[in-house]
Amino acid sequence: MRTMLSCLAAAALSGNALATDLTVTIDNVANAEGHLRLALYQGPERFLVQPLQRESLPATPGRMVFAFRDLPPGRYAATGFHDLNDNKKIDTDQFGRPLEPTAFSRNAKGNGGPPSFEDAAFEVGSQAAQITLHLRPGMQP
Structure with missing residues (x-):
């Protein structure tokens, strides 16, 4: 039993040790x-359906930085949009x-x-990662 608990604890700790941040x-x-x-x-099965994490910040003109923490x-894939009317x-x-x-992400179209x-x-x-998303204008009504 002690060996099993040690293995479970090691597995839990190693999972956290591999987690990293994405800027x-x-x-x-x-x-x-x-x-x-x-x-x-x-994963493709969750893309645009079920996000792993979400972030939202009040808009600031120019460039903004977000952080996703503790990712295995x-x-x-990342998506973003400027919610102009806050709905x-x-x-x-x-x-x-x-x-x-x-x-x-990857400026995909x-x-x-x-x-x-x-x-x-x-x-x-296993190392901290960084990507840049480039906002493209929406269609004009």
């Missing part, structure tokens, strides 16, 4: 209206195109919709 810089923030909202996804190594969702036109500025997880995915290893 996400988002640029092209046009103004101080609303909030910048970011989501981090792990793996493949991730906590991306406003779209009648065709589903975003009216508010949006960004995807979709073809008639959002990009795939594979297009936006990046690796996080």
Whole structure:
């Protein structure tokens, strides 16, 4: 029993030892209206459906920095949008195109919709990681 508890404790500690932080810089923030909202996804089956972590900060013109903490190594994709009217969702036109500025990791772009997880995915290893998201303007109504 003592051996089993020691193994469980070691496994728990080693999981924390592998966790790292991800710093996400988002640029092209046009103004101080609303909030910048970011989501981090792990794996294609959860992409754009179930974020692993979310962050939100009041918008500041120019460049903003977010931090996601204690991530295990793996493949991730990040999305962000400038919620200009603070309604906590991306406003779209009648065709589903975003009216508010949006960004995807690796500057991924979709073809008639959002990009795939594979297009936006990046690796996080055992060392702290950094990525930059570039906001693209939304469609004009």
